[in-house]
Amino acid sequence: DAKTTQPPSMDCAEGRAANLPCNHSTISGNEYVYWYRQIHSQGPQYIIHGLKNNETNEMASLIITEDRKSSTLILPHATLRDTAVYYCIVRVDGAGGTSYGKLTFGQGTILTVHP
Amino acid sequence: DSGVTQTPKHLITATGQRVTLRCSPRSGDLSVYWYQQSLDQGLQFLIQYYNGEERAKGNILERFSAQQFPDLHSELNLSSLELGDSALYFCASSPDRTDTQYFGPGTRLTVL
Numbered sequence: 001d002a003k004t005t006q007p008p009s010m011d012c013a014e015g016r017a018a019n020l021p022c023n024h025s026t027i028s029g030n031e032y033v034y035w036y037r038q039i040h041s042q043g044p045q046y047i048i049h050g051l052k053n054n055e056t057n058e059m060a061s062l063i064i065t066e067d068r069k070s071s072t073l074i075l076p077h078a079t080l081r082d083t084a085v086y087y088c089i090v091r092v093d094g095a096g097g098t099s100y101g102k103l104t105f106g107q108g109t110i111l112t113v114h115p
Numbered sequence: 116d117s118g119v120t121q122t123p124k125h126l127i128t129a130t131g132q133r134v135t136l137r138c139s140p141r142s143g144d145l146s147v148y149w150y151q152q153s154l155d156q157g158l159q160f161l162i163q164y165y166n167g168e169e170r171a172k173g174n175i176l177e178r179f180s181a182q183q184f185p186d187l188h189s190e191l192n193l194s195s196l197e198l199g200d201s202a203l204y205f206c207a208s209s210p211d212r213t214d215t216q217y218f219g220p221g222t223r224l225t226v227l
Contacts, residue, residue, distance in 0.1 A: 043119070
C-alpha cells in the first residue's frame with residue numbers, strides 16, 4: 001500500500017470548513033483513498049473513500065487531484081464533535097493485491113475544532 | 116454505532132495470563148479484522164478472517180491467535196501476556212474481503 005503524508009495537527013474554528021490535506025504521491029492506479037477518524041480512543045470511524053472522482057456524503061467531501069497524488073478531506077461546517085485524529089489511507093480495493101483488506105494507519109492529523 | 120460489537124470493554128489481568136477477546140461483526144459481514152493500538156505503535160493490523168478462513172496476517176505475535184466461527188463471530192486469544200501487550204484491541208468487519216471496514220468500540224487490555 002502507498003504511503004501517505006499528513007500534517008500532524010490542524011486547528012479550525014467551529015462552523016468553518018475544515019480542509020485536511022493528504023499527500024500520496026506513490027499511489028497506484030488501483031488504489032483507493034480512504035479517510036477514517038478516531039475520536040479519543042473510540043473505534044475508527046469510516047468517513048469517505050474515492051478512486052479518482054470527487055466524492056461527497058453526509059459527513060464530508062473528498063477532493064482528489066487529477067494526478068491522484070494528493071487529496072483533501074473537507075468537513076463543510078466543523079463542530080466541536082469533529083475534534084479527532086483523521087487518517088488518510090490508500091489501499092487496493094477489489095480482489096487484487098496480496099494484502100487483501102488490511103488498512104495501514106499512519107500517524108494521522110489531529111484536528112482541533114475551537115469554539 | 117457501527118454495528119460491530121466487542122466484549123469485554125475493559126480487561127485487567129496479570130503477566131503470564133491468557134485472555135480471549137470477542138467480536139461480533141455487522142449482520143451479513145463475512146470479513147473480520149483485528150487491530151492493536153498501543154501508545155508507541157499506533158494502529159496496527161493483526162489478522163483478517165474471511166468466512167471462517169484466515170486471509171491475511173500482519174504483525175501478530177506467535178503468542179496471539181484468532182479464529183472465526185461458523186456464526187461469523189471471531190475471537191482473539193492472547194497468551195503469556197506481557198506488560199507490552201497492554202493496548203486497545205479493535206475488531207472491524209466488512210461485507211467482503213476488501214470492502215469498507217467498520218470498527219467496533221474496542222477492548223482495552225491492561226496487563227499488570
